[in-house]
Amino acid sequence: MYRYDTYDQTLVEERVAQFRDQMNRHLAGKLGEEEFRPLRLQNGLYVQRHAPMLRIAIPYGMLSSTQIKTISDITRRYDRAYGHLSTRQNMQLNWPKLEDVPDILGELAKVQMHAIQTSGNCVRNTTTDQFAGIAQDEIEDPRPWCELIRQWSTLHPEFAYLPRKFKIAVTGATSDRAAVQVHDIGINLWHTDDGDVRARVLVGGGLGRTPMIGSVIREDLPWQHMLTYIEAIVRVYNQFGRRDNKFKARIKILVKALGIEEFRRRVDEEWAHLENGSQTITQDAIDHARSFFPEPERRVVEQSGIDAFEQARQNNKAFSRFVTNNVMGHKVNGYCAVTLSLKHHTHAPGDITADQMDLAAQLADEYSFGELRVTHEQNLVLSDVPVDQLEALWEVLDANNMASPTVGTLTDIICCPGGDFCSLANAKSIPIAQAIQQKFEDLDFVYDLGPLDLNISGCMNACGHHHVGNIGILGVDKKGEEYYQISLGGSSLDDASLGKILGPSFYREDVPSVIEKVLQVYVRERDTEERFVDTYRRLGIKPFKDHVYA
Template sequence: MYRYDSYDQTLVDERVAQFRDQMDRYLAGKLGEEEFRPVRLQNGLYIQRHAPMLRIAIPYGMLSSDQLRALATITRRYDRGYGHFTTRQNLQLNWPAQEDVPDILADLAKVQMHAIQTSGNCIRNTTSDQFAGIAKDEVVDPRPWCELIRQWSTLHPEFAYLPRKFKIAVTGATEDRAAIHVHDIGLRLFLNDAGELRFRVLAGGGMGRTPMIGEVVRADLPWQHLLTYLEAIVRVYNQFGRRDNKFKARIKILVKALGVEEFARRVEAEWAHLKDGPQTLNEGAVDEAKTHFPEPARRPVAESAIVAYETLRQENRAFARFVTNNVMDHKVPGYKAVTLSLKRREAAPGDITADQMDAVADLAETFGFGELRVTHEQNLVLSDVPVDEIEALWQQLDALGMANPTVGTLNDIICCPGGDFCSLANAVSIPIAQAIQERFEDLDFLYDLGPIDLNISGCMNACGHHHVGNIGILGVDKKGEEYYQISLGGNADDDVSLGKILGPSFYREDVPDVIDKVLQVYVEKRLDDERFLDTYRRVGHQAFKERVYAA
């Protein structure tokens, strides 16, 4: 994984010192609230419902075991002994004292981490496929390109005060696991018929108050021009994006207002000033980025070990469930990627304790190469586990409460912190997730249902990605009371779609019953081996609506 060079380390260290001085002046009353607000936001510091919240960057979702141990120490020293992984592959601390944040940032810098641009109207943390570099369906490893984007976008002087926040996602696989269609910019790496590397560039996607699916602004961009073309897009947005209304300030509103053809024309005109300029990439720059993501020294796995693994899977039902749901095929025979579930009823989805962080760091070194991935579904991944060690890993994960064999099922719920923490939320999210998990805890029933994405957001900002959940739940406020709006048919994959609202919202205690009725229709109407989303699209919205609202 990427390691800081002297330039990176100097930049981050200087940023920590700068923020420490800004914090000291703010606490001394020498820096006003309005002056301090953009400063703290671009260092990841929010003021939430009960306490400050610090969002720590995990670029393209990659963590080392040493970094995870440092996060464990930080949560014990400065917080309440746990952290929360988000849908954008970051980690949030929910209870730090504001005056401690400079010390936290200094401790992060010691292990090559930071919180720069995890908030504010700037280019945020670039995200990618959690299985980048190891997936069997991968065409090109996106991580070096993500790193080049990180270097280009970090503290970019022209883009420090954009009309609104800006998010970029990159995938290099045939299956989109990075949700590129619902980002401000989505990038897909591919090889053309001549075997040349290209980017397909989408712009104008996003969720929030006005969800939209991104549109192709350039279908075939040579790799050399990646950064200059991105610069052209963000320049057009910076110049023409609305600043008079924050609810209409995202690039998706600009693309919609201009039309994708006119937007692309303006980008091309801006790009004419940048193309073939100093930021044009060459093979040396790309090769340098690639050196930070070498193939690990994987030991050969004997064929007999693979056979023994498959035999155990057939003979041990509990192990088989874990493998079916939490273990993914690897590009290298004899290896697997293993997802560690952070979905337990006794904790919020995505939460992990300091003790668990330390234990997982040990597991990453014992069963891999000291590397972890953060997923969009708020889980963790060990990327390189030999099949003859998966049983031992499973047993240790079970002892940690992280072997829940429900990845990809209804109970693998994506959920924002909601009203329990967030000052923007209209309603709580975590208790809804826990109530659904309790209602539908029978594993046989979950497996019979098949893959279902259920996403929950506490407000229209859609941090829980409810718009692209097969089943989406949105907390809304009605005259001071919490209600929940249900949508169906969303999907974040290549066959992307936005969910359609069922109808009037529901009381909190009614939500599990509503989900039950939705599932009843699916079970009754589905064809053999048909997934929920396919049944919904074939049967139509009305059948589900009639069942849910029947007297």
């Protein structure tokens, strides 16, 4: 994974010192809240319902064992001994004291971490496929390209105060696991027949109050021009994006208002000033970026070890379930990627305790070259596990409530912190997720349903990505009471789509039974091997609505 050079380290340390001074002036009353607000936001510091919240950047979701151990230590010393993984592959601390934040940032800087641009109206953390570099269907490793985008966007002087926040996602696989179609800019890397890298660029996607699927602005952008073309897009947005209404300030609103053809014309006009300029990527630059993501020195897994693994699957039903749902194939024979589930119903989806962080670090060192990945689904991944060690790993995970064999199923719920923490939320999200998990504890039933995404957001900001859940749940406020709106048919995959609202909203206690009724229609009407979203698209919303509101 990428390691800081002297420039990176100096920048981060100076940023910590700068923010420490800003915090001291604020606490002394010399820097008012309105002046301090943009400064704290660009260092990832929010003021939530009960306490400050600090969002720690995890660039393209990659963590070392040393880094997660440091975060574990920070949560014990400065927080309540846990963190929360977000859908943007970052880590959030929910209970730090305001005056402690500079010290926390100082501790993070020692292990090449920061919170820069995890909030504010700037280019946020660039995200990618959690299986980047090891997926069997990968065409091009997106991590070096994400790193170049990170370097370009960090403290970019022209884009420090955009009309609104700006999010970029990159994928290099045939299957989109980075949700590129619902980002401000989405990039899909592909190869020409002669092996040259090209980028399919989408613009104007996003969720929130006005969800939209992105539009293709370039099909075959040569790799050398990736940064200059992105810069042209952001320049057009910075110049013409609305600043009079924050609800209409995202780039998706501008793209829709202008139309993709006119938006493309303006981008091309701006790009004419940038193409072949100083930001053009050279072969040396991409080679340098790629050098930070070398192949680990994997030992050869003998056929006898592979055979023993297959035998263990046949002999142990619980282990077999774990392998089926939580283990993904690897580009190297004899290896796999293992998802560590953080969806136990005793705690909020995506929460990870300090003890679990320490265990994850230990397991990463023992089984996966000291490397971890954060997923968009709020879980962790060990990316390089030999299959002849998989059963031993599973036994440890199972003993620590991190082996729930439900990844990609109904109960692998994406969930924002909701009204329990967030001051913007209309309703609580966590209790809904826990109630649904407890309602559907029968694993045989959950497996029979097949792949199914259920996403929950506590407000229209859609941090839980409810718009693209096969089943989406949105908390709404009705005269001071918490209600929940259900939507069906969303997807963040290659067949990306936005869910359609089922009908009037429901009381909190009714939500699990409503989900049950929705699933009854699916089970009754599905064809063989048909996913929930396929059945919905074939039937439309009417049969689901008729059954739920009967």
